[in-house]
Amino acid sequence: MKKILLLGAGKSSSYLMRYLQKEGEKNQWILRIGDKFLEHARKVVGNAPNVEIFDFDLADSQQTEEEVKAAELVISLLPAHLHIEVAKAAVRFKKNMVTASYISDNMAALDESAKSAGICILNEIGLDPGIDHLSAQKIIDKLKAEGAEITGFLSFCGGLVHPDFCRENPWKYKFTWNPRNVILAGQGTAKYLENAKIKYTPYQRLFKTKTTLPFSGFPYGFEGYPNRDSLKYRKAYGLENVQTMMRGTIRAEGFMRAWQILVDLGLTDDSFICENTKGQTYRDWTASFVPDSLAGTLEERIAALTGLRTEDSAMKTFLWTGLLSDDLISLENATPAQILQNLLEKKFFLEEKDKDLVLMQHQFFFTKNQKNYRIISSLVVTGEDQIYTAMAKTVGLPLAVAVKMILTGKLTQKGVILPLAKEIYEPILAELETFDIQFKDTEEEI
Amino acid sequence: MKKILLLGAGKSSSYLMRYLQKEGEKNQWILRIGDKFLEHARKVVGNAPNVEIFDFDLADSQQTEEEVKAAELVISLLPAHLHIEVAKAAVRFKKNMVTASYISDNMAALDESAKSAGICILNEIGLDPGIDHLSAQKIIDKLKAEGAEITGFLSFCGGLVHPDFCRENPWKYKFTWNPRNVILAGQGTAKYLENAKIKYTPYQRLFKTKTTLPFSGFPYGFEGYPNRDSLKYRKAYGLENVQTMMRGTIRAEGFMRAWQILVDLGLTDDSFICENTKGQTYRDWTASFVPDSLAGTLEERIAALTGLRTEDSAMKTFLWTGLLSDDLISLENATPAQILQNLLEKKFFLEEKDKDLVLMQHQFFFTKNQKNYRIISSLVVTGEDQIYTAMAKTVGLPLAVAVKMILTGKLTQKGVILPLAKEIYEPILAELETFDIQFKDTEEEI
Numbered sequence: 001m002k003k004i005l006l007l008g009a010g011k012s013s014s015y016l017m018r019y020l021q022k023e024g025e026k027n028q029w030i031l032r033i034g035d036k037f038l039e040h041a042r043k044v045v046g047n048a049p050n051v052e053i054f055d056f057d058l059a060d061s062q063q064t065e066e067e068v069k070a071a072e073l074v075i076s077l078l079p080a081h082l083h084i085e086v087a088k089a090a091v092r093f094k095k096n097m098v099t100a101s102y103i104s105d106n107m108a109a110l111d112e113s114a115k116s117a118g119i120c121i122l123n124e125i126g127l128d129p130g131i132d133h134l135s136a137q138k139i140i141d142k143l144k145a146e147g148a149e150i151t152g153f154l155s156f157c158g159g160l161v162h163p164d165f166c167r168e169n170p171w172k173y174k175f176t177w178n179p180r181n182v183i184l185a186g187q188g189t190a191k192y193l194e195n196a197k198i199k200y201t202p203y204q205r206l207f208k209t210k211t212t213l214p215f216s217g218f219p220y221g222f223e224g225y226p227n228r229d230s231l232k233y234r235k236a237y238g239l240e241n242v243q244t245m246m247r248g249t250i251r252a253e254g255f256m257r258a259w260q261i262l263v264d265l266g267l268t269d270d271s272f273i274c275e276n277t278k279g280q281t282y283r284d285w286t287a288s289f290v291p292d293s294l295a296g297t298l299e300e301r302i303a304a305l306t307g308l309r310t311e312d313s314a315m316k317t318f319l320w321t322g323l324l325s326d327d328l329i330s331l332e333n334a335t336p337a338q339i340l341q342n343l344l345e346k347k348f349f350l351e352e353k354d355k356d357l358v359l360m361q362h363q364f365f366f367t368k369n370q371k372n373y374r375i376i377s378s379l380v381v382t383g384e385d386q387i388y389t390a391m392a393k394t395v396g397l398p399l400a401v402a403v404k405m406i407l408t409g410k411l412t413q414k415g416v417i418l419p420l421a422k423e424i425y426e427p428i429l430a431e432l433e434t435f436d437i438q439f440k441d442t443e444e445e446i
Numbered sequence: 447m448k449k450i451l452l453l454g455a456g457k458s459s460s461y462l463m464r465y466l467q468k469e470g471e472k473n474q475w476i477l478r479i480g481d482k483f484l485e486h487a488r489k490v491v492g493n494a495p496n497v498e499i500f501d502f503d504l505a506d507s508q509q510t511e512e513e514v515k516a517a518e519l520v521i522s523l524l525p526a527h528l529h530i531e532v533a534k535a536a537v538r539f540k541k542n543m544v545t546a547s548y549i550s551d552n553m554a555a556l557d558e559s560a561k562s563a564g565i566c567i568l569n570e571i572g573l574d575p576g577i578d579h580l581s582a583q584k585i586i587d588k589l590k591a592e593g594a595e596i597t598g599f600l601s602f603c604g605g606l607v608h609p610d611f612c613r614e615n616p617w618k619y620k621f622t623w624n625p626r627n628v629i630l631a632g633q634g635t636a637k638y639l640e641n642a643k644i645k646y647t648p649y650q651r652l653f654k655t656k657t658t659l660p661f662s663g664f665p666y667g668f669e670g671y672p673n674r675d676s677l678k679y680r681k682a683y684g685l686e687n688v689q690t691m692m693r694g695t696i697r698a699e700g701f702m703r704a705w706q707i708l709v710d711l712g713l714t715d716d717s718f719i720c721e722n723t724k725g726q727t728y729r730d731w732t733a734s735f736v737p738d739s740l741a742g743t744l745e746e747r748i749a750a751l752t753g754l755r756t757e758d759s760a761m762k763t764f765l766w767t768g769l770l771s772d773d774l775i776s777l778e779n780a781t782p783a784q785i786l787q788n789l790l791e792k793k794f795f796l797e798e799k800d801k802d803l804v805l806m807q808h809q810f811f812f813t814k815n816q817k818n819y820r821i822i823s824s825l826v827v828t829g830e831d832q833i834y835t836a837m838a839k840t841v842g843l844p845l846a847v848a849v850k851m852i853l854t855g856k857l858t859q860k861g862v863i864l865p866l867a868k869e870i871y872e873p874i875l876a877e878l879e880t881f882d883i884q885f886k887d888t889e890e891e892i
Binding site for chain 2: 188189191194195197198199200201202204205209264265266269271272274275284287288289291292305307336
């Protein structure tokens with residue numbers, strides 16, 4: 001019996017656990033799941049005979065080593081900075097490893113040792129990074145094989161809420177992923193390629209850079225803003241000659257203009273502590289970010305500060321948060337970002353009956369036979385419920401299929417790798433389609 | 447013969463060395479000066495019989511210990527993060543110590559050990575921090591003794607160039623201090639008190655917060671922006687009841703509006719590396735911070751981005767830097783802040799014949815006998831030449847006088863201290879007046 005070790009069994013692991021448990025029944029695999037909180041794993045696969053669930057302590061490196069040693073393959077869904085300890089044990093005991101996280105510098109440095117150990121450490125095989133790599137690389141390879149010259153590439157992804165479950169919410173957004181990351185998203189300077197030139201956009205202007213992303217069948221539109229470094233995969237994707245390249249995050253129409261108000265005010269800052277906030281009203285706290293020198297009501301002063309009219313829909317969306325209400329702040333000694341997160345966790349709360357929504361869209365601009373074309377390739381996945389979310393599905397299933405391929409000898413690359421080879425993306429994308437994770441492509445001459 | 451150990455003999459040490467050398471002749475003191483670069487010390491006091499100049503290696507902790515052990519008192523003008531090693535040696539060998547730097551948390555933690563060792567570690571006794579403490583505390587104590595209630599306190603300081611030496615320069619600014627600190631100044635969020643409420647101003651709006659500072663006798667005006675934490679000394683100064691408190695930096699009129707353009711573009715960012723900049727024109731590089739989506743020439747697009755008209759004087763001041771010129775960038779793999787600094791070091795270069803200028807201004811708002819008053823207390827110091835600068839004078843002389851007071855038994859406080867006691871500020875301010883470092887005060891009913 002081969003033992004698959006899964007470290008970390010949080011929200012995004014439900015589909016992964018269910019898939020590996022079922023495949024395990026056919027292939028004589030045991031799924032051994034370690035976490036500090038075991039309730040979620042128990043609910044999803046707790047009754048299966050080929051599943052073992054155990055209390056796992058991140059801080060106990062001896063436990064990590066013993067578990068890795070006893071396993072055939074290890075999956076780490078731990079917080080990203082903890083992968084490296086697991087990876088070192090994987091190299092030491094010559095066990096394959098899979099993660100859904102970005103390859104850190106530390107992880108990349110293990111490439112040679114992993115090759116010497118004859119193992120594969122496959123990373124970035126979740127949703128984003130993950131499905132974006134698989135699906136983009138498939139079309140890039142196909143276009144190149146047809147003799148097309150790719151001139152532009154856009155790739156956007158977003159974890160959102162299905163429109164049926166945010167009718168009253170003008171942001172059209174709920175937290176389906178780490179709220180802290182959402183609050184801090186984009187801090188720093190974004191870098192991308194536009195008209196063959198590198199462009200830098202500092203955080204204070206990021207939410208003003210709007211890329212419209214057409215998805216059909218929704219009651220409202222979507223738009224995106226660029227991620228920190230859009231050029232990271234330019235070489236890995238084989239896109240050295242593109243003139244436009246941007247990777248980014250999808251939000252519903254209107255979100256970015258309203259979020260820009262929070263940025264303009266300074267409410268997403270995580271670098272200093274506000275004092276005496278406990279028991280202060282959100283209104284008074286927000287007012288502390290607005291100069292007294294402006295004239296008018298607080299609402300009018302905020303509109304003036306952000307260059308909007310008070311009737312602007314972005315102002316209305318901003319006001320909906322309650323940041324100008326007389327409700328009381330419950331945090332003390334917190335950063336603005338933490339106070340904002342605490343408030344938005346109530347406003348952007350995904351309720352029991354809500355379904356989440358994952359969107360991804362690539363746009364490829366290319367030239368073939370002296371004509372210019374665009375392919376728009378879009379993915380829409382809706383969650384089933386609070387356990388089987390679209391996020392858990394799209395993060396977990398690519399990872400799960402990759403694990404099956406490694407254990408059945410169908411994925412033979414060694415070292416610290418990305419899922420960019422045809423032998424990897426083709427079978428995974430094919431199997432994802434059987435789970436309704438399927439891109440719809442349209443091609444047009446432009 | 448008592449030995450005074452001076453570690454660090456850079457630009458700001460000339461007056462300090464000259465003063466201690468001369469006082470040493472009267473008091474039988476030897477001034478022992480250690481630095482990696484000895485030219486400056488040799489030029490200023492190299493021929494004096496009571497001066498020893500030696501090669502000092504920051505990294506050699508054994509050398510530090512031996513030198514401290516052999517001295518009577520140690521002055522550290524080293525970079526601020528290096529004070530702590532010297533301070534530990536000072537405690538160990540029970541030697542008094544003086545610095546012109548802010549008290550770090552590490553330094554503050556030595557308070558008890560310093561008291562047990564019976565020594566004084568006097569900090570923040572340069573210009574700012576330094577003369578600002580002395581002069582503000584003097585007036586605060588005087589007003590309180592008169593029964594006045596202080597309701598507001600503003601305190602600003604700036605290291606600038608004398609108007610006679612920047613006629614062609616629309617910024618009215620040259621580097622007289624660490625250029626890197628000037629480029630990065632204000633990053634983070636400023637915190638101050640306005641109308642009895644705490645106000646936060648994020649960096650992207652900092653240079654829009656203009657406080658006008660009246661100095662007479664200049665061909666142009668001056669203004670200021672708040673420092674990171676203006677409330678740091680609220681308690682130490684005894685100003686718990688003020689309704690307005692701001693500490694900040696002085697610039698010539700117009701500087702802040704033009705600097706805001708650099709901030710809006712993102713050119714002061716020090717958090718990421720620009721690629722392939724060597725040999726690129728400044729114009730092309732600056733263009734990479736401006737969206738192509740705006741219409742018009744690059745000049746027009748920058749004006750639109752920053753909300754200015756192209757004829758605005760701030761645009762003209764911005765253009766004077768050469769950021770839109772076809773000159774070539776010489777740096778490779780540098781941050782925007784480093785590229786900007788490299789350019790401005792040429793434009794803001796203090797030439798041999800130039801004289802620098804130090805300005806300081808406090809404003810005290812207070813109530814006495816049911817009437818409201820304001821005192822404006824201003825300091826203007828002009829440099830003599832490139833060695834005897836206003837900066838070196840105002841940083842070095844308070845420190846030098848404090849050293850004399852310690853060695854002659856007139857400063858007896860123990861522990862890690864600030865110069866806020868009357869026994870410290872009164873004699874130092876009195877002696878500074880003999881060097882023409884003298885505040886002019888005006889009082890008016892308001």
